[in-house]
Amino acid sequence: MKCPPTSRAELAQLAMMLEVTAYPKPGNVDRCHDYEDTRLEHFLASVIACRPTLDVVGRGELSIGAAIYDAVVRTNCHLGGNTHFGAFILLMPLIAGGDIPGALRLIKETTVHDAVLFYQAFAETQVRVIESDGLDVNDPDSIEQIRRDQLTLLDVMAYSAPKDMICREWVEGFPLTRRFADRLHDAGGGAKAISPLFIGLMAKEMDTFIAKKFNAEVAEEAMAMAQEVLGGRRTVESMDEECIRRGINPGSLADITIAGIYLALTEGWQWDR
Template structure:
């Protein structure tokens, strides 16, 4: 009997797998996981988003779609459920990582984005319920913002440069995907296995104030959460207690979750193994 040939896992599948591994990891403080949902957004919404994004990831891997087109298509495809924004930030990171075959390539790919990419990114943004800064003059819900992109010839990379000061996901585009690289390195340091995803996530929480928390509350809250995470790592508070506190207070480190997904994808791409 002849041996069957099994094709290697492709980039699109790795990206979907990374999304699934992140959302199903146990006790990522404050975020949806297999242990708890939010009132209006559930684990199933995140699972659906990971599945629905597959065709877009495949087209990016093939090089048949621009980052702006992919961003709009990914959001439009995953916007069919009523769970609100699930993976907008993750798409911002995963799409260039797929196109660039990793962090080094992604850092170059993003610099080649165009004005058309920026326009499509803003249109995709308008389809979501992503939290933005109220004082931001480039309001995604204002049609004049898109006209400004065209008039001032602003590329998608320049949009990220503009947002980088207050948004850690956008900052990844401008700093060479440093935190994504850090997340992947942490997984390799911690070793193979699903349990290390939560450890990696907690380590990032202890190192960086989450900009989504800062937008939702303020910078002081984001820094207090970072210090709490460090206390858990030091053994001064349990992970379960920290998770319960975050859920109770509505504190969810969503930007770090997106970077966690990007880090898992990068690690998988480089040979890190998942095992439950």
């Protein structure tokens, strides 16, 4: 049966749904386990709640900073805390730009106002930050510094990129997003490829969310566990159990996975084969 055309907003929602329901996805909420304060239904509620923002962004009627802020406000409709903040940072320019080159063009056009809205979005979330960062999202003076120094949203991302892999995607041209999408294409159709590709990404890239939540050593432990799974020295189930027990959740890699799934979907990848 031939399906009607699918909008970018619908593909973004589909990407978010496919990521959170993929299993096993060590350390993160999925269809088989929740965290005490954040459950699968919180993620699915956010997928639904952000649709108006995605529609407007897809029509090019909202700036990137305003889109991130609007999506965060809309998805604070539950008690599950932050679910998709990092994903919105990656998705909004991709949706608005149509592809990576288009996204990078729009990123270069971001403004001081976009940067201010981005920082205000933090006030609506419980996103973890590094306390030693000079531009402290919990400090109102940071917004004044942004205005005083005329920092655009791209400037802010470049400032944070050394310690945040989501910000690095903006600065470096979405390399991990591109890699994940390419791997999905190489694997052929079917959402079953998401979980092993996610574990493969964990094995090669240190998740900066884990580093912020704990420290770099724990983030490296997570990488080592994923490498053991790929090498057949450990089961993915035992890794998942340990990560859940210790609260080690690779949230930044999950956000990049969403962006990669979205990009692949826009390029014709078939998730349901």
